[in-house]
Structure formats: structure tokens, C-alpha cells
């Protein structure tokens with residue numbers, strides 16, 4: 001693996017030779033890359049490139065070989081609940097909120113995951129400060145007592161991000177957060193990512209290239225399980241191999257060892 005291109009930034013997760021096999025099929029094939037603190041990092045690539053599987057491996061959902069070092073721990077050797085407690089969280093392509101519970105209750109329960117004790121919100125008075133803060137950050141104060149099930153699609157995604165905030169996730173993996181959103185919602189989501197960035201590491205799997213262009217600080221491109229290339233939006237867009245894989249004309253254009 002080559003050295004980071006931005007040596008003044010701090011590595012958050014160092015992934016080395018990460019491989020996931022399903023019955024002999026390599027969905028993620030020997031991927032090495034760095035995720036830097038304070039950076040909005042996009043993971044792109046055609047369907048089936050292995051993006052979600054990579055995040056599944058980093059969040060304990062599928063077994064993988066290689067290593068993913070975060071705060072001196074190997075995420076690949078940890079179970080999901082331990083990974084959450086280590087302040088690494090994720091959202092899914094389909095929002096996973098509890099529809100019948102209110103926005104506030106969803107946030108409170110997510111906070112409970114971090115506190116370990118499963119303290120249902122009904123049993124308690126008042127709203128913890130960090131829940132209020134998350135509510136404000138995601139802009140859902142006006143619907144705090146509404147059941148999550150009635151939220152618009154975009155609002156559900158923001159609630160999911162709020163659920164990571166109350167867990168105090170320092171590394172957040174977001175799987176296609178703007179899929180199905182209108183232009184205004186996409187813009188608001190991008191602004192939200194900037195607001196919560198700070199000292200967090202934010203990894204976004206995304207197909208919406210306008211969104212990537214507007215908000216990516218770093219882009220990693222995967223293709224057929226492998227790392228194709230990585231760089232700024234401008235660098236990646238100018239890379240002929242990236243254009244080729246998106247056009248489907250260069251299935252064997254993958255080069256190895258181009259992480260940073």
C-alpha cells in the first residue's frame with residue numbers, strides 16, 4: 001500500500017488486504033485503503049463492485065480476512081455489538097427505524113445501545129441532552145413526537161444518521177443515504193454530513209454522481225471486488241479506467257495497489 005496523499009491528516013481506519021469470499025467467489029478482493037479522520041470519503045463503483053460487502057465486513061456482518069485497524073483494534077476480529085461500542089456505526093440502504101415509535105424514542109433507544117443498558121424511553125422522564133442535540137442536528141425537532149413510520153423518506157434517513165449521532169459514532173458508514181431523495185433533500189443531506197463531519201470519519205456509499213461531486217473530499221472507486229483507484233473527485237473523474245468501468249467496457253481494467 002502506498003503512503004497517504006494527505007500526510008497531515010490522521011488515519012482513522014487502516015484496511016489491509018481485506019477479502020470477503022462467498023463460496024469461493026471474491027466479493028471483496030484484497031482491498032487496502034485508508035479512511036482519514038475528519039474526511040467525507042465516498043465509496044463508488046458499478047453495481048456488484050463490493051462496496052456494501054466491504055462495509056458489511058467492517059461492521060461485523062460478514063467474515064473477512066485481512067485487517068482493518070481502528071484505535072489499535074482489528075474491526076474484522078470484532079462482533080457487531082463491540083464494533084458499535086467502539087463508536088463505529090452504519091446505516092443501511094433501507095432505513096431501519098422503528099416505525100411505530102416516535103422520532104424521539106428511536107433516538108433514545110439508539111442511545112441505549114451505546115449505554116449498554118436497554119433502557120426503554122417510556123420508563124424515564126426527560127430527554128437526555130445528547131438526544132436533544134442530535135434531534136437539532138438532523139433538523140427533526142418539529143416531528144419529534146410523531147411516529148417514525150409517517151416520516152418522509154429523506155427524514156427517515158436523517159433519523160438514522162441521528163441514531164448514529166446519539167451512539168456517538170466516530171466512524172459512520174452510510175449506504176446510499178440520498179437514494180430516492182429529491183434535490184432539496186440531497187442538498188440538505190450533504191449539508192448535514194458537513195455539519196457532523198468535524199473529527200468524525202464519514203464513509204458514504206453512493207451512486208448519485210452529482211452528490212459525490214458536491215460533497216466528496218475523497219473518493220475510492222471499486223470494481224469487481226477490487227480497488228480500482230482513489231483520489232479527489234477531479235482525479236477520479238479524469239481517470240480513463242473509471243470512465244471505462246462505468247461504461248462497462250473494461251472489466252479487466254482493475255489495477256491493484258492503488259490505494260493511498
Ligand SMILES: Nc1ncnc2c1ncn2[C@@H]1O[C@H](COP(=O)(O)OP(=O)(O)OP(=O)(O)O)[C@@H](O)[C@H]1O
Pocket residue numbers: 022027045046047048049050051052053054
Ligand atoms: N451473502 C452473499 N452471498 C453471495 N454473494 C454475495 C452476498 N452478498 C453479496 N454478494 C455478491 O457480492 C458482490 C458484491 O456485492 P455488493 O452488494 O457488495 O456490491 P455493491 O458494490 O454494494 O453493489 P450495489 O451498488 O449494487 O449495492 C455481488 O456480486 C453480490 O452478488
